[in-house]
Amino acid sequence: MEKVSIFWFRRDLRLEDNTGLYYAYSQEKNVLPLFIFDQNILEKLEEKHDARVGFIHAQIKNLSDQLKEFGSAIMVKYGRPLEIYKDLMSNYDIQNVYTNRDYEPYAKERDAELKNLLKENKIQLLDFKDQVIFEKEEIVNGSGEFYKVFTPYSRVWLDKFNKSSIQLLLLDKKKNNFFKSDPIPIPTLEEMGFEKSDIEIPPLEIDKPLIKKYDALRNFPAQKGTSRLGIHLRFGTISVRKLALEAVQLNSTFLNELIWREFYMMILYHNPKVVDRAFKPQYDQIPWRNSEEDFTKWCEGKTGYPIVDAGMRELNSTGYMHNRVRMIVASFLTKHLLIDWRWGEAYFAKKLLDFELSSNNGGWQWAAGTGTDAQPYFRVFNPESQTEKFDKELKYIKKWVPEYGTTDYPKPMVDHKFARERAIETYKKALNT
Missing domain, CATH: 1.10.579.10 (DNA Cyclobutane Dipyrimidine Photolyase, subunit A, domain 3)
Structure with a gap:
């Protein structure tokens, strides 16, 4: 069986400044990119023309095209993650599995189960911080507890951010450590029980002039005053580090919205009963x-x-x-x-x-x-x-x-x-x- 290390794409659908992918690519040979359309999540969606599923599908195709430049491809599966990994282990000699952390209750439970399965087979699950700037216990109060009020949280967040030297992680294209493969067929939306939606997805662009005026325009719904980058942050087609580094130069109110996002994410992480x-x-x-x-x-x-x-x-x-x-x-x-x-x-x-x-x-x-x-x-x-x-x-x-x-x-x-x-x-x- 061929030796591979897997990078599992989830809420990070990009090659640029993707933490887990960067470390997999830097430290391993034969990195097999993987995406799983998770049946546990998809079967709960009521609308079969859900635009978000179509968006993910389009981004996967985009990743597939980018990986052609490396002579590689993304393996896309539809099913339940644990079953898919059992199947992969019977076809490949898996060295390590890399991925980026997720803080939602289902994701934490799924990853814990996968970690146990891999450990039984002497495979490590290596996970990384990617969808936030600060996580878990990185921002706590003097007693070591998570913040329950936004203002002191944001103060500590900003202080820590200003003292950090955040750099974007870019793949070194001179050394190609991706698994060599011809394009691998991607399941169609129809094969997964979905249909294409007519809803338009906002383009991925950092509109700097708009963000500069964000504090003045953001409350007026008739104006184009918001970035519309929410879906791109949600599925990681843009790096939060890239956006935060832009925001700190452009508009403190916009940066504050990114801090609110992390505040709520950590409330959920520390207190999933909400x-x-x-x-x-x-x-x-x-x-x-x-x-x-x-x-x-x-x-x-x-x-x-x-x-x-x-x-x-x-x-x-x-x-x-x-x-x-x-x-x-x-x-x-x-x-x-x-x-x-x-x-x-x-x-x-x-x-x-x-x-x-x-x-x-x-x-x-x-x-x-x-x-x-x-x-x-x-x-x-x-x-x-x-x-x-x-x-x-x-x-x-x-x-x-x-x-x-x-x-x-x-x-x-x-x-x-x-x-x-x-x-x-x-x-x-x-x-x-």
Whole structure:
């Protein structure tokens, strides 16, 4: 059997500045690039034209083309990772397996099982930090505990970042340590039970002029004021180090958003129960109304609150929603309608191109007041004043809710003053029992 070392691509679909790949390529001969379309994840997706699966598939083809320059190819499998590795071990003499760390509960469990399987066969699983700048216990407080409040976390993060000499890791093309192979057939979307989506994926580009003005423009949904790099960070088609090094030169507010991303990722890593429980346990006492009829109106963008409806229709149509509007629609669902934040979180998880478990969970728990460093429960966004501040000329609303202002547009499903008072009373009562 041929000796190989495997580099397992996951949320790092690039050759440039890929930590685990760099070390595999530098330290091993015959590095076999591998990607697994994980059935454990894919079979949970409800929509068979999920644009994210199509995006991954396109990126894999892109990697395959890049690897041709090295006389190599990427091996792409569809199935359950443990079974696939058992099969690979019967066909190759595997020396080591390299990969980059993932902090989500399923990934941690999967990797622990794989580590045990490989160890039984005297193979090492070598994993590396790649999708964040700082991880695990790299940023802790004076007592050695993880930070639960963003501001002190960000202060330490920035101080550590400024003292670090972060360099991008580039493959030395003079020495080619990839496994030599002709292109290997890639399973089609259809073979995996998926279809091509019509949803457009934002291009991978760091728009420096836009990022320079990010702090001034980011709150106005009618303007092109956000980077739209979320999906590229999520699947690692861009290196977070590359983006952070650009951001530190361009705009501190943009860099701050990258720090929020890592803050939520480490909250999830240290405290995985937040996946389905409130970070503040007492908030699990809230008696949510959970009206299916109200939830459907929210999902379809038919609440009678135009900024909310515009956001939901933008999401349903494009797989994207402006960040300011995400806060407004999340506050509306949890406070105005008293519907469990987990319902909204699950809907976003199904629809968002840039869905990231930790950020989605953190954002929803922030809006609901249940999370770490969240907005207080008595703060209830007023959709009308948010519109006045951030879409005064109604450009965003008119784009997504063309019938606004006509008799075809529904009346508000709930009165703001009534809903606000009901939410505050419900929260207060639940928290004081």
